[in-house]
Amino acid sequence: MGQQDPALSVVVPMFNEEGVLPLLAERLRAVLDGLAEPYEVVAVDDGSTDATAAGLRGLRERWPQLRVVRLRRNSGHQAALIAGLMRARGGYVVSIDADLQDPPETIADMLALARAEKLDIVYGVRGDRSSDTAFKRLTAGAYYRLMRRLVGKQVPAQAGDFRLLSRAAVEALRDLPERTPVLRLVVPWLGFPSGEVHFLRAERAAGRTKYPFSRMLALAVESVTSFSAAPLRVATWLGLLGVAVCALLVIAVIVAYALGHTVIGWPSILLAVLFLGAVQLLCLGLLGEYVARIYTAVQARPAYFIASDSDPAETDPGDTAAPGQRRADDDPAVLADSRR
Structure with missing residues (x-):
């Protein structure tokens, strides 16, 4: 000064x-x-x-x-x-x-x-x-x-x-x-x-x-x-949660098949597809936020x-x-x- x-x-x-x-x-x-x-x-x-x-x-x-x-x-x-x-x-x-x-x-x-x-x-x-x-x-x-x-x-x-x-x-x-x-x-x-x-x-x-x-x-x-990179970790935990839910659904299907209760299960299929789709879109959105910041930094405007x-x-x-x-x-x- x-x-x-x-x-x-x-x-x-x-x-x-x-x-x-x-x-x-x-x-x-x-x-x-x-x-x-x-x-x-x-x-x-x-x-x-x-x-x-x-x-x-x-x-x-x-x-x-x-x-x-x-x-x-x-x-x-x-x-x-x-x-x-x-x-x-x-x-x-x-x-x-x-x-x-x-x-x-x-x-x-x-x-x-x-x-x-x-x-x-x-x-x-x-x-x-x-x-x-x-x-x-x-x-x-x-x-x-x-x-x-x-x-x-x-x-x-x-x-x-x-x-x-x-x-x-x-x-x-x-x-x-x-x-x-x-x-x-x-x-x-x-x-x-x-x-x-x-x-x-x-x-x-x-x-x-x-x-x-x-x-x-x-x-x-x-x-x-x-x-913070915390949102990326949230995406990881959501992915693990999705895997756990899918594993439970697989077990439920096997049990139903063993007990002879195999009926048309479109509600459970629709639920699984919607859940996995939502998790994937959320994770992609979180990744997109960080990629956008990298893109902006590279532009250096x-x-x-x-x-x-x-x-x-x-x-x-x-x-x-x-x-x-x-x-x-x-x-x-x-x-x-x-x-x-």
């Missing part, structure tokens, strides 16, 4: 968040100005189709510490988050969503805890999710229980993407070869000294959620397949492309687009901006 690098960077990925921008800026700026130390806010516009980009430009005119990084297309929440982390320059980097369900006021507590106990990671842990629907609480609880069982108890329960990372932790993430790491699992896996700050989760300040059930399910599948960065000094040759991805200075748009 250079001498002019800020002490704190706050990364805010956003997609179609025009409604919440004024309130976000008001609360976040009050907190960061109150710290009385250099900071930057890296707002990553993930290809918004509403007035988010215009709102960010207007905020930047009145808020010099605001940086606006725009992606060429909508690349997803995790990709936008990684884009911000890789371009942040602060000694500490906090990631927070724009919807204000995670309170910006907690950032001061996270920073104080990291410095007091010399921690590299501080997780924002949701102490109360009563603002979420019952279905959301149920599915979120199931997700974290599954992740802790597969990955280990180092995965904090009820900790999303609201966290503080030291510069050392960010550089460790930069060195990872994964194209789109699931940060909720990868960050605990780093094993750096960590702590927790608890807060009450609020309702979304404006707009609508960007994580419907389909995206939650996709995140769960991505988390499991990227961090970048998780995102930077269209622009409002910071004209952002031409550091060491900057990367994502862990193991193309560098920012390889992006023609970034080069063009820097030469103006």
Whole structure:
């Protein structure tokens, strides 16, 4: 880091968040100005189709510490988050969503805890999710229980993407070869000294959620397949179960034949065929998930492309687009901006 690098960077990925921008800026700026130390806010516009980009430009005119990084297309929440982390320059980097369900006021507590106990990671842990629907609480609880069982108890329960990372932790993430790491699992896996700050989760300040059930399910599948081979072992056990059931059916057929009860047995045959077919399809599906990940890794396509960065000094040759991805200075748009 250079001498002019800020002490704190706050990364805010956003997609179609025009409604919440004024309130976000008001609360976040009050907190960061109150710290009385250099900071930057890296707002990553993930290809918004509403007035988010215009709102960010207007905020930047009145808020010099605001940086606006725009992606060429909508690349997803995790990709936008990684884009911000890789371009942040602060000694500490906090990631927070724009919807204000995670309170910006907690950032001061996270920073104080990291410095007091010399921690590299501080997780924002949701102490109360009563603002979420019952279905959301149920599915979120199931997700974290599954992740802790597969990955280990180092995965904090009820900790999303609201966290503080030291510069050392960010550089460790930069060195990872994964194209789109699931940060909720990868960050605990780093094993750096960590702590927790608890807060009450609020309702979304404006707009609508960007994580419907389909995206939650996709995140769960991505988390499991990227961090554990347990599903393949499930396929093995299902195969063994199928063999055992077939063996029992064979014994039942032999006994029926010996007792002279040989009648047309289409129900049992149909049951056996359906059971074996279901097991085989499930096993093929599990294998397909892992083959798809291998295929994606071999393609090595970048998780995102930077269209622009409002910071004209952002031409550091060491900057990367994502862990193991193309560098920012390889992006023609970034080069063009820097030469103006």
